[in-house]
Amino acid sequence: GIQVEQSPPDLILQEGANSTLRCNFSDSVNNLQWFHQNPWGQLINLFYIPSGTKQNGRLSATTVATERYSLLYISSSQTTDSGVYFCAVVTTGFQKLVFGTGTRLLVSP
Amino acid sequence: DGGITQSPKYLFRKEGQNVTLSCEQNLNHDAMYWYRQDPGQGLRLIYYSQIVNDFQKGDIAEGYSVSREKKESFPLTVTSAQKNPTAFYLCASIPSGPLGGTQYFGPGTRLTVL
Numbered sequence: 209g210i211q212v213e214q215s216p217p218d219l220i221l222q223e224g225a226n227s228t229l230r231c232n233f234s235d236s237v238n239n240l241q242w243f244h245q246n247p248w249g250q251l252i253n254l255f256y257i258p259s260g261t262k263q264n265g266r267l268s269a270t271t272v273a274t275e276r277y278s279l280l281y282i283s284s285s286q287t288t289d290s291g292v293y294f295c296a297v298v299t300t301g302f303q304k305l306v307f308g309t310g311t312r313l314l315v316s317p
Numbered sequence: 318d319g320g321i322t323q324s325p326k327y328l329f330r331k332e333g334q335n336v337t338l339s340c341e342q343n344l345n346h347d348a349m350y351w352y353r354q355d356p357g358q359g360l361r362l363i364y365y366s367q368i369v370n371d372f373q374k375g376d377i378a379e380g381y382s383v384s385r386e387k388k389e390s391f392p393l394t395v396t397s398a399q400k401n402p403t404a405f406y407l408c409a410s411i412p413s414g415p416l417g418g419t420q421y422f423g424p425g426t427r428l429t430v431l
Contacts, residue, residue, distance in 0.1 A: 241420060249354075249405055251422040294359060296420075304375070305350070305409075305420055307359035 210235045210299050214308035221285050221315050229280040229311045231295035239298035240271050241305070242280050246291050254280070254293075285315045320344065321423035323408050328428045330395070330402070338393045338426045340408035349391040350409040350420070353377060360407060366391055395428065403430045 211234040221227055231240070242254040255262050255269040257278065262269055266285075271278040278295055292312050296305040321342045330336045342349065348367045352360040362375030366385040380399025385391055395402045408423040 243422075249407075249425045249427070251407065253419050253421065256419040296360075304362060304365065305360075307352075307361075309359045 210237070210297060210306050212295065212297055212306055212308035214293075214295060214311050216311060217309070218312045219314070221313070223285060223287060223315055223317050225285050225315075226281070226283045227285060227313070229282070229293055229313075231278040231280070231308055233276050233278075233297050235276075235299060237273065237276075237297040237299060240273075240278050241296050242269055242278070243294045243296065244289075244291050245294060245310070251294070282313075285313075287315050287317055289313060290315050321408060321410055321421055323406075323423040323426050325426060326424070328426055330428060330430050332430055333397045335394055335396050336428065338395065338406055338408075338428070340391045340393065340423060341389055342391075342408075342410045342421075342423075343389060344410055344412075344421065345388070346410035346412050346421075347388070348411045349385070350411075351375075351381075351383065351391070351393045352407045352409065354405040354407060354425075363393065363406075402428055404428060 213232045215230045239258050243251045245251050257269045257271045259271050259273045266283045268281045292310040294310045296307045324339045350365045351363040354360050361377050363381050364383045366372035372385050382394045406426045409420050411420045
């Protein structure tokens, strides 16, 4: 099956710093989503981005489907950005999400 | 408000007992999903249902069962056959259509086997 790899696995930032999270996938996908899991476990949709670039406030994402990767940019990080960031892909054929193992982000004041 | 609700939030089970986790959505989504998350790991698919009265096994279905009698409801039963059921369980739903769209998640149920 499709493999989804995220890097780095862990990231520690000072408040105000910028960061880039990467998601590589091994096969063609119909859909790619980025999620933020907060400390209480709730998964929050950040982006639905099978291709191209989207921005939402301090966050933006770019997916290059032909090269099988996606990037999540966090600018001017805040302590509330802490948590785990997952990318998940939907393979061609049906709506099953395959998750990466996540990037654990800690933003310190 | 539209959304996905899961209950209970925390659940404790003795070994050998079956337990049922509830998942309800009022988003009018056709497809619903159950995922399991172990500490420090990503999510793995247990079961999914694309329409009422139909469901398919995911990657780790052994020891679990589901039903889909209503569009809004997709309960998950963790049976005594599940060898290591302690985990965080998340329910999700997605609009119908060939590409679906954004998948929405409930707040989760933390199951602990004593």
